[in-house]
Amino acid sequence: MIALIVPCYNEEKRLHMEAFTAARNLGIDFFFVDDGSKDKTAEMVAQAAQKHPFIHLVRLEKNNGKAEAVRRGMVEVQKKTHIDENSWIGFWDADLATPLTEIPKMLEYAKLYAKVDSIWCSRVYRLGADVKRSALRHYLGRGFATLVGELLHIKSYDSQCGAKLFKPATIQNAFGEKFIGKWVFDVEILLRLKNFEVIEYPVTEWHDVPGSKVKIHREIFRVFWEILKIRKKYIKN
Template identity: 35%
Template sequence: MRSTCLVIPCYNEAARLNQTEFIEGLHNNPLLCLVFVNDGSKDQTASVLFALHQNVTSEIQSRIHILNLATNQGKAEAVRHGLLFAHNPKDYSAQHSALECVSTFSIHCDYYGFWDADLATPLSELEWFYHFQGDTQQSMLIGSRIARLGSSIERTLFRHYSGRLFATIISQGLGWKVHDSQCGAKIMQKHLLGLFEKPFKTSWLFDVEIMIRIQKKYGKESKNMILEVPLRRWKDVKGSKIGWEDFVKIPFQIWRIFRSYK
């Protein structure tokens, strides 16, 4: 297992944050650290995260970091701030003194990434990411919700078919065969964190923007830098922040993304 730091973006997640699963994940993997980003939540998310940080052993506590954003900035910005913080907590805290940070221990990991707060992808899948990668050295590993024999992918029909439609559009735009660009489980090597210095153009499709930025920076080599990992387990958790109005806007947003990066 490689050392890994995962950013967990949280917006009004007080009712869905499973403290037990997060603590078990940290207990079972001593090389894992978590950066929770409270994205201006209006519920009790901040209190839940603080309790999570306090009700563990000092060793596990040293691997839990909390970043509180004053206002809701969207998932893309929450992830971006979290990864910049993870890259260098002390420098980030000094540059963003208005933000509240709980724990500024140094974070030195082999891989950094982000994981959805609802744990639709269980933390136990992280070990599978590295097992599937084997001895290859791709710079970025992305979870892919492929329903296949031997796996347990519980996804609504609407999410499945809309996902296939958007994946087809995105694959055409990238020139790559991407099965699932939007799964909220992704990890990458440290050298890719520079891609997060500038804000993204969309809040929910920043995953696509990450791949476009990799293409722009690394050219032909970029296609071999990313590995799709077929998940063994994934469960659609109620309470998604994406509504029907967001799905309607997605095709236009995809078009706008590719147009703006030309």
């Protein structure tokens, strides 16, 4: 089976439930984690859950940030579903900037490797791919990847794409403990999974969706401070 955590905070205007319900043929259970939204996000999901057994709502009492919403979602999935070693558990951005149709392609791509514990989507500009990303976000992303490469020794082209799948054996290592940062937590997952096989899948389609809650160019100093705290905890030399 495939179970996807979808963290949501005030996503009423960007959450298109019909796109998720239309993906029923992909065999996915969706766990929408409402992170203390003040709009009608939770109500939208609850209405869909009444009609579709593969839609689930997890409500958090207050806004904790994406990192904790994803982590709590991972815990709930293990409680509510039958997970075996062949299952995949992941998280996916609510705006569907990465289409759900990428999932079968991710799983096919993983077959090129002898062993895969986690698959991370990566927004690589290349011939044949439909990747539409603003120039600002692209260059900030390249700068971020360079920074974490130097400070955290991470060799990821694009750790921040919000579409990832994990084997059940990785969940406790990756999500058992709270994250240092509220948003820049993906690199922390990579550091926690240093003994697992993590691959990057170059997406065939990705479209920038307006309305993101993360404004990296406005919060660059907070992001840098979080990276330093992560380095202090995980990098010993």
